[in-house]
Amino acid sequence: MSKAGITVATADPPPPAVRRLPRRRGIELALIVLAVLLSVYGYCAVGLARHGTLPPGAAGYGAGLGVLALLAHLAVRLRAPYADPLLLPIGVLLNGLGLVLIYRLDLETPGDRAAPAQLVWSTLGVALFILVVLLLRDHRVLQRYTYVGVIAALVLLTLPILFPAVNGARIWIRIAGFSIQPGEFAKVLLAVFFAAYLAANRSALAYTGRRVWKLQLPTGRVLGPIVAVWLVSVGVLILERDLGTSLLFFGLFVVLLYVATGRTGWIAVGLLLAALGAVAVGRLEPHVHSRIETWLHPFASIEAGEGANQLAQSLFAFAEGGLLGTGLGLGHSYLIGFAVKSDFILATAGEELGLAGIAAVFLLYGLLVERGFRAGLAQREPFGRLLAVGLASLVALQVFVIAGGVTGLIPLTGMAMPFLAQGGSSVVTNWAIVALLVRVSDSARRGYDGQDAR
């Protein structure tokens, strides 16, 4: 019996099982409920500590925040069902905590109530979030509007020069009683532009051009537009004396360039430029010079008999908080005075919630950034990756610049703590960032096939 003719059929390997990721929308809902409850609890704690009764608006406040969060959740359920379930709850919790802190500080300044306006802006922010999630079906659409976006960003950055300076910085425009900080919106637009441009030109940036010593210099044609845009934005910011934001753009630029090209040289060049810029600005600009002096000697004004400056007051607030804090409503961070609800909002959290509370807030930001990076890692195409990394880095750098500033780690530069600080433009922008991250993570997780991207 011949075995000829008998072919041993080798079985085809089974088609790879498409392992879909779980959607986890239920977890998201549970976390949102938790975030809303925590915020309402904080609101009640302030009222109990100050007046011994529940604040009158507690139910309305909780309901408002809850409805907003639920609408956002429904939008995500509808149009981004695979999105990372942590992004939205973190945004809700930070926004809610910010409202509690601002409401708490409003008690010290009866003539200047900021919490109701902040609630309106939060509503607008969530509305923008819902709009982005509903209307932007694919983040890659943004790539088409790269140059429109960048021109819009530059216009937004230049606009405040035409308006009078507020507290030494020309970063506000006032329309019909509302103060808007257009630079905040420009952040997102610039991040989109950097991501789109680098995604399109990253090979050219990495592999063409002359080589000088160990450094691969890209051709001017490729690098030109990006450096020009960056220079214009930083120049405008220095003119407007908003150094925090220019530091932010610079950091964003370096991080994205490094991620896109993989050239360590960019980091070296970036750090060198940053150092040179810092020294030059520190020498030449008296405004900046005094900030650095204050950072090095926060208590010099006390020794000079002029009383504590804002940074010293901020440090005192943090110190008073200690490990566990004084409790909501029981601190004295209002001594910081001007900008206590915006730039220095973290000092109130530090005093009343203690190191425990601050660490929790930092970890929330850390988690938000980490989810952003995860979305970037899970994403396959370069634009999405760079966009997610850019937006996450934006949040990380902003938190570091302002939180490091108010705790005396680095010189203080005015900037809003994402979600926490008073400031409508900031809240709206941060909701836009979260919306874009939700969109990118949804597309990344929807397309996930069980293999890591290379």
Place this chain on the structure above:
Amino acid sequence: MTRHIRHAGYFCVLLLVALLLNAARVQVVQAPSYERNPGNRRPDISRYEQPRGDIVVGGRPVTGSRDTRENLRYERTYTDGPMYAPVTGFASQLYGTTLLESAEDGVLSGADPMLAPFPLWNDFTRARNAGGDVVTTLHPAAQEAAYRGLAGRKGAVAALEPSTGRILALVSAPSYDPQPLSGNGSAAARAWARLNADEDRPLLNRAVRQTYPPGSTFKVVTAAAALDSGVVTDFEAPTDSPDPYRLPGTRTRLTNASKSCKDASVREAFTLSCNTVFAKLGVEVGGRDMTATAQAFGFNNGGLRIPFPVARSTFDTTLDKAQLALSSIGQYNTRATPLQMAMVAAAVANGGQVRDPYLVERTTRPGGSTLVTAGSRAIRQAMYPSTAVRLRTMMRDVVESGGGRKAAIRGAEVGGKTGTAQHGLGNSGTPYAWFVSWAQGDRDLAARVAVAVVVEDADAERGDISGGGDAAPIARAVMEAVLKSP
């Protein structure tokens, strides 16, 4: 690209760790030093967030608190501020605290851990207890009598209960109203500047913080030393004393106001206040014994607290004989606070025993329950009881037939000693008028009050000021006020 995204992620982790470590540095490691920083107003804010406890005199608070609704919320108020200022001191939001307000600040402000319901409770809850009250030993009528007696003059009064050391009156004149200093506004600053610029130094507590040459009132100490050491055995026997007395080793001659001092007995010399007799006695007793007796009365003790510190009364321990002679009549470097001289009179009235004086009867919790009581004080035997009996006789003589007649009280045994202390360059200053005394009602078992009064009056004519004339009536008023009360 994945690798580089991860690197960027690690960079963000680095930023997070830096923030967390720095927050721990500020909030835990540096926190104690930041809390102590003079620019940090939080300690002040929490200190003035609640009404301050009260200082109680004769069952009635002489202090209060006013809600200003400002950042530093409660301000101190005083009833009869100038009268009690030498006891209460002030409690200012700008200039700190003095005297009882300072010494009992822990209880009054509520910071004293003893006020907590359980040990370490407040460290855990971060709460501050309501302030407790401080009940003083003061006798309101005696205080008022002393305050009225000194009205318009400069001087001080200190009165004690000899058997216990309780301070019954403590007055310094001119005085001031502490209330304008309580706040933190420009009015407080103006009041502060005005009080400090005042030539009469109203902020100085003359009863305990100022020393004067005690002059002839120091002869009580010298007589006690002479009797105790055996230099004088019979205080009625004539002493071998020249008049004038040449100070040993010098050509300086010491004279007397009275003419009958030559060879007078100690008893006579005490009544006549003979400088020559007591200067010579001091030299005969010797520096060592004089110092020992003076120190037993409380001289050279810089650590006395009632509970605020009392200035050190001095008796120089490095004297040659001439200096010792002068020191023994309360001149040269001998200096005493009015409170110290009240202690001297109290020792005579109390069988030779000296009790450290105190001003706080007890401190109470906000509800009124007792926190701390004064407890018993150290006792020193300044002289033998027999010596004390003789000194009582001599001091009684002064009131009955000597310069202290104006201190006599009907229905009471009163003993005293006048003094007119020279001071200033070449004794050019207006002399200080002293009177120290004690009184025992006829129905009392022991002397109930010992007083020291000093009047320094720059306005008076030089010859007009004297212990018996200016100071004795004030002492009498104070003693009467005490004896009248049940």
